[in-house]
Amino acid sequence: MSPYRSYTSIQSDLKAGIITCRLLVEQYLARIRENQHLNVFTEVYADESLTQADIIDQKLASGTAGRLGGMVIGLKDVLSYAGHSVRAGSKILDTFTAQYTATAVQRLLEEDVIIIGRQNCDEFAMGSSNENSSFGPVRNAADTSRVPGGSSGGSAVAVQAGLCLASIGSDTGGSVRQPAAFCGVVGLKPTYGRISRWGLIAYASSFDCIGPIANTVDDAALLLEIMAGPDEFDSTVSSQSVAVYSKSMLPDTPLRIAYLQDGVASEGVDKSIREATQRKIDALKAAGHVVEPVDISLLDYLLPTYYILTTAEASSNLSRFDGVRYGYRSKPSNDTPVMDLLSLYKKSRTEGFGKEVRRRILLGTFVLSASYYDAYYTKAQQVRRLIRDEAERLFEQYDFLLSPTTPTTAFLLGEKTDDPLQMYLADIFTVQANVIGYPALSIPNGTDSNGLPIGLQLMAPAFAEGKLVAMAKLLQQLS
Numbered sequence: 001m002s003p004y005r006s007y008t009s010i011q012s013d014l015k016a017g018i019i020t021c022r023l024l025v026e027q028y029l030a031r032i033r034e035n036q037h038l039n040v041f042t043e044v045y046a047d048e049s050l051t052q053a054d055i056i057d058q059k060l061a062s063g064t065a066g067r068l069g070g071m072v073i074g075l076k077d078v079l080s081y082a083g084h085s086v087r088a089g090s091k092i093l094d095t096f097t098a099q100y101t102a103t104a105v106q107r108l109l110e111e112d113v114i115i116i117g118r119q120n121c122d123e124f125a126m127g128s129s130n131e132n133s134s135f136g137p138v139r140n141a142a143d144t145s146r147v148p149g150g151s152s153g154g155s156a157v158a159v160q161a162g163l164c165l166a167s168i169g170s171d172t173g174g175s176v177r178q179p180a181a182f183c184g185v186v187g188l189k190p191t192y193g194r195i196s197r198w199g200l201i202a203y204a205s206s207f208d209c210i211g212p213i214a215n216t217v218d219d220a221a222l223l224l225e226i227m228a229g230p231d232e233f234d235s236t237v238s239s240q241s242v243a244v245y246s247k248s249m250l251p252d253t254p255l256r257i258a259y260l261q262d263g264v265a266s267e268g269v270d271k272s273i274r275e276a277t278q279r280k281i282d283a284l285k286a287a288g289h290v291v292e293p294v295d296i297s298l299l300d301y302l303l304p305t306y307y308i309l310t311t312a313e314a315s316s317n318l319s320r321f322d323g324v325r326y327g328y329r330s331k332p333s334n335d336t337p338v339m340d341l342l343s344l345y346k347k348s349r350t351e352g353f354g355k356e357v358r359r360r361i362l363l364g365t366f367v368l369s370a371s372y373y374d375a376y377y378t379k380a381q382q383v384r385r386l387i388r389d390e391a392e393r394l395f396e397q398y399d400f401l402l403s404p405t406t407p408t409t410a411f412l413l414g415e416k417t418d419d420p421l422q423m424y425l426a427d428i429f430t431v432q433a434n435v436i437g438y439p440a441l442s443i444p445n446g447t448d449s450n451g452l453p454i455g456l457q458l459m460a461p462a463f464a465e466g467k468l469v470a471m472a473k474l475l476q477q478l479s
Helices: 007-016 021-034 046-062 103-110 153-160 177-183 217-227 261-265 271-286 299-320 341-352 355-368 373-397 420-427 431-436 465-477
Strands: 041-044 072-076 114-119 166-171 186-189 209-214 256-260 290-294 400-404 440-447 453-459
Touching: 007 217, 021 041, 021 046, 021 072, 021 114, 041 153, 046 114, 072 153, 103 114, 103 166, 103 217, 114 153, 153 166, 153 177, 153 209, 166 186, 166 217, 177 186, 177 440, 177 453, 186 217, 186 465, 209 217, 217 440, 217 465, 256 261, 256 271, 256 373, 261 271, 261 290, 261 400, 271 290, 271 400, 271 440, 271 453, 299 355, 299 373, 299 420, 299 431, 355 373, 373 431, 400 465, 440 465, 453 465
Parallel strands: 072 114, 072 166, 256 290, 256 400
Antiparallel strands: 041 114, 166 209, 186 209, 186 440, 400 453, 440 453
16 A cells, blocks of 8 residues: 555545554554665654554544544654653664653644654764764665765655654754755754754754654644644743644735745756756746845855854763763773773763764864854854844845755765765755744755755745745645
8 A cells, every 4th residue: 555645634544444543553564664774763663653553543433532643753863752762873872761751742642643663863963964873874765875864864764755654853954854855755944942842852952943744734734733832841942822834824915035046046056956946936926926036145154153053052962971871881991991080981972972973072162162262153153143134134025035955966875974064065055044043844846857856945934834834835836
């Protein structure tokens, strides 16, 4: 049986008695076994998900099921789920079991979602290709010689390959949207503070966002509705009311849409992506909307600002992983039969963290050092403010900002691992939304000549997720 691609179709078949939650979970488990070569799941909750499916079937029969009764999802390996391991794709969290459940996950469980397993990701969500995981790389289902994007690569491939209906990932610089683009699915990064980060293993606390990956915009919107809202455990979460995003409508008047000039003109963007983006722009114009090119004057400073600040925050956040309180601890060897505390810290962190995580910790420690703090960290914070000011001025004139999600389609495994700069450039179009904290969404936009998916990104002002979802659905209707 072909996998379901929308929650609406699952609900319809559950209501008609064509399928049960148990049968649905059994089908997903079979597909997971058949697609182990994709290396998507680090852990599959087979027995647990079947037991939960039986409970939901009983609730459906009695009419007491929650809004997600019958939806099967996976969790990126950075979200805490009480009683289950959470390792952030890292050796340093070997044997660690979550002591509580993340707020976003708990809200989904309360609406009767079924969690089928934990999904592979770049170590501590640091990467653009899902090649940095201690569990090995995830493979793109469209072409297994290529990356799925990162860091939520396992979460995107799970949806792409029909191993679950939706996934919950995290987005610090594009880690939901970029893999969604590479895998031909929908990825939504909400406004910073829209979803509680309680229970999310931190990479960079002022950038991190939890976001859904799904086959349809409506499914992503529904998951956002349920996860969003105030939380007493997270002081950074917004108290703004949560709209019914999937029911949001656009005004009848023509919209004003800006598109990033570099997204359709720069030679650094694949020709197929430029052409696909231009076709959408032309379709919007033909539909009567005002669509105009814009240049972001601080575009060249986006990536440096992002990497200075995120590595600084990572250096601070990851200091807690020291081999003493939990997780991996280096053992004495013949060379060092006895270790003092400092040696234990050094060896545990050197052995427990992977190469990319060590690189970012060192970069962050450097920019936070007394000699360079003002030259790098303080300056980057000032530039971040200027980038946000420019975005605010732009959205005073326009309703949305449109661009490609990525400059290329999925690249080959190993193609960029030896060139960190080229790897970091994969995030050039996505980091802005995280630097300024605005919502952004990636939707499929055709394929290139090799059949590899292309993504189209939309950004909207803060807390305009409803308009963003409605606009994404409009774009998908335009030919």
